[in-house]
Each structure stands twice: as C-alpha cells, then as structure tokens.
Amino acid sequence: MILASPLFQTVRIRNKCAACFRQFNKIEHLVEHMRTSYHSIHEPMCGICKKHCRSFESLREHLIGPLPKQECKNIFNLRGCKFCLTILDSPNARRIHQERCQFSSGLIGRFANLGFRDNLTMDGYTREPQVVALACKMIGGGSDGSLDLCGKVCIIDEHENMIFHTYVKPQIPVTNCRYETTGIRPEFLRDAMPLKQVQKKIQDFLCNGEPMWKIRPRAGRARILVGHGLDHDLDSLQVEYPSIMIRDTAKYPPLMKTSKLSNSLKYLTQAYLGYDIQTGIQDPYEDCVATMRLYNRMRSQVHRREDCPLASDPQNRNNFASWRQNELERMSPEEMMALSRSDYYCWCFD
Known part of the structure; x- marks a missing residue:
C-alpha cells in the first residue's frame, strides 16, 4: 500500500x-x-x-x-x-x-369558513414593505379545456389573515371547471367578479399608491408579493409587477431541486412545514398559507448582514x-x- x-x-x-x-x-x-x-x-x-x-x-x-x-x-x-x-x-x-417547527394544517379549515372578501384593505403603514401572499386556482378554457384561466384568487397578509378571496369570471368561455380539484361549478362564475375588475383591484393593492416605474425594494409603499409559480398566476390575472418585489418559492434557489428544477408546493410543504396540502378539493387560501410560511422560514435565517450581498454588485464585481x-x-x-x-x-x- x-x-x-x-x-x-x-x-x-x-x-x-x-x-x-x-x-x-x-x-x-x-x-x-x-x-x-x-x-x-x-x-x-x-x-x-x-x-x-x-x-x-x-x-x-x-x-x-x-x-x-x-x-x-x-x-x-x-x-x-x-x-x-x-x-x-x-x-x-x-x-x-x-x-414548534412542525406546522398544523388545522388553521386552514378555520379560516376557510370566513367566506369571500372582495374589498382589498390592509391596515397600517410601516417603513418596511408589507408582505402578502397570492394564489389562484385554475379552470379550463379552449376547445379541450386545457387553457388555464383563473377561476378563484386569494390574498392573505403576513399573519395568514384573509384579505381578498373571490371567484373570477374569465373573459373567454369556460369549458372545464375542473370541479374535482377546484370545487368550482359553472353557477359560481355567473355573478363572479369580472377579470378586469379583479386585475385592477390587485394591481392597485400591490402598488399601494406608487407608480409602477417608481417601485423600489426599500422604503417604499409597494408590497412584497409571495407565492409559488407566480409568473403563471400573474399572467392569468393579467397583472404586471416588478420582479424585485416578488418572492417565488418555485424559483428561490435554496428551495429548488439539486438539478435546479422547481419543487412542487405540495412537496415543500410536506418536507419543510410538516403537513399535507392539495388533497381533494383545493382552495387557494391553503396555498397562500403554505407559501407565506415557507417565506417566513427562509426569511428568519440568521445570516451576517452585508452591504453588498450579491456578486453582481459593483463593489464585489472585481473580487x-x-x-x-x-x-x-x-x-x-x-x-x-x-x-x-x-x-x-x-x-x-x-
């Protein structure tokens, strides 16, 4: 040897x-x-x-x-x-x-009984941006029902309080309500809030009085938006929002797979929060709570504060x-x- x-x-x-x-x-x-x-x-x-x-x-x-x-x-x-x-x-x-680390899903049933809220209001203003989570449930459009349309949307605050929860009436005919997972029936959409109205309410709520071009990550009024696969949700709502204010659990590198592909929200919730979601008929409130809890867990990590945390910052570019x-x-x-x-x-x- x-x-x-x-x-x-x-x-x-x-x-x-x-x-x-x-x-x-x-x-x-x-x-x-x-x-x-x-x-x-x-x-x-x-x-x-x-x-x-x-x-x-x-x-x-x-x-x-x-x-x-x-x-x-x-x-x-x-x-x-x-x-x-x-x-x-x-x-x-x-x-x-x-x-303490393992969450209970029992809270979801209690809040789901609050019904629907179509007035987007949030009390108080702080120097730090307020944080909200958004999730949608998709129904089907197109000849074969494969086109994703937003049929239901929910927004919660940082403390998991529901602040917006409503059915959405799409701009094109619905051909598949996907009742087995969404719980949505055609009659629920007849008097639902039109997509354009939902879009304006959410856009105004997120910007919180700031012009889109003026939104900045710190010391502004615009709200941080949390979710999973938010590109798809915002596209279905026809809402534009700057990426600097978005926290997407599907794209956050520490929560992605080793192969850099996205993990499902169902897996992330079971692995890191300790309970199951998306079983049977699903409500977007459930997804909002899961993404907000994941966000708060990641945000609470204890790291050294850095004035220039990214490799792309000018002060670090020549390191x-x-x-x-x-x-x-x-x-x-x-x-x-x-x-x-x-x-x-x-x-x-x-």
Whole structure:
C-alpha cells in the first residue's frame, strides 16, 4: 500500500474549497472554482461538518439521503430537526424544537369558513414593505379545456389573515371547471367578479399608491408579493409587477431541486412545514398559507448582514477578476470564501 507524502497532503488541503470541500490539484483551479461557484454564507450549511450545499434538498441528501455522510447522519438522527434541518444541542431540545417547527394544517379549515372578501384593505403603514401572499386556482378554457384561466384568487397578509378571496369570471368561455380539484361549478362564475375588475383591484393593492416605474425594494409603499409559480398566476390575472418585489418559492434557489428544477408546493410543504396540502378539493387560501410560511422560514435565517450581498454588485464585481489572479493564488481557501458572494438575493435581507 502506497501512502501519499505529507507534502502532497498539505497541497491537497490548501487547494480544498472552504465551502463545498471539493479538492483541486492546483491552486489556480480552486481560484476558478471560487470565481464561478458563488459560494456564500447564505447557502444552506450542514450544522455538523459545516459543508455548504446548493439547496436544502442537497443538504437533506447530505444528512439523510441514500448516500449520506455517515458521521453527519448519525448526529442528525439524534439531534437534527427533519423540517428546518437545524442541529440542536440534545435529543430533548430537538423534541421541543420540532414540536414548534412542525406546522398544523388545522388553521386552514378555520379560516376557510370566513367566506369571500372582495374589498382589498390592509391596515397600517410601516417603513418596511408589507408582505402578502397570492394564489389562484385554475379552470379550463379552449376547445379541450386545457387553457388555464383563473377561476378563484386569494390574498392573505403576513399573519395568514384573509384579505381578498373571490371567484373570477374569465373573459373567454369556460369549458372545464375542473370541479374535482377546484370545487368550482359553472353557477359560481355567473355573478363572479369580472377579470378586469379583479386585475385592477390587485394591481392597485400591490402598488399601494406608487407608480409602477417608481417601485423600489426599500422604503417604499409597494408590497412584497409571495407565492409559488407566480409568473403563471400573474399572467392569468393579467397583472404586471416588478420582479424585485416578488418572492417565488418555485424559483428561490435554496428551495429548488439539486438539478435546479422547481419543487412542487405540495412537496415543500410536506418536507419543510410538516403537513399535507392539495388533497381533494383545493382552495387557494391553503396555498397562500403554505407559501407565506415557507417565506417566513427562509426569511428568519440568521445570516451576517452585508452591504453588498450579491456578486453582481459593483463593489464585489472585481473580487475574482482575472487581473487579481496572482493575489488570489496567494490567499487561503478561507480568505477566498470571505470574498465570495451569492448570485441570488437571500430573503433574510427582507
């Protein structure tokens, strides 16, 4: 058996990424990796070995997947929360934490009994943007009923209070109400609010008195919009809203699959909140609550505040510029990690 020399081992350790633990034969390869990987403190991280992962799904695989890191798996089985993937101090602390971490779906039935609200109002104004969640249930149009039309829409506030909940009358004929999942019948749409009226109400409510061109992410009146697959929902409502004010659980990198594809809202709710949704007849209020809870969970992560959190910010753009190659090659992996920035906006900055 041939053992690697101590010198070779030292080189390998020096060329080991401080975030994902990949090892490189040459320091210039590590520099190139850091230049393109966008590792940051906002990535999901194993609370045991401190490895950074691309998404919570990657972290889940690292801890309890088909081929987990055995040491991390053993500790996680004793002290890890299966919902938020946090490592607690003791098995008893985990039990107490997990009881709080797992949400109950019983709240949904209680709020669903409030019926319909067609006046969009929200009390109070704060310096920080107000947060609302929106969801739609689609019915079918077109000759074969495959064209998605909004048949029902719901908006809730940050505390899961329903502030808008109504049937929507599409502009074209409905050929399939999809009753088995939507619970919508043709007679429910006869006197429903017309799409144009719904569109104006929602557009005005989201902008909250600000012109679209003037909306900014901070110190403005426009509201942060939370949802899952919001492009589809807003398109069906014919509502335009700036992407800087949208928080989409289908597109947020830490909540996506390892392959960078979207997870379903049903899976995210079961895996990270601990209860099932979208069983039988569905109501958009249920989806609103799930997306708001996911958003609040991601937003509550404790990260270091950064004045320039994104790699695209001018102050960070030259951190790994090619003209700094020699300087970067003299740095340790930890020093390079300190320079690296994310390529997505972390919701903890909200």
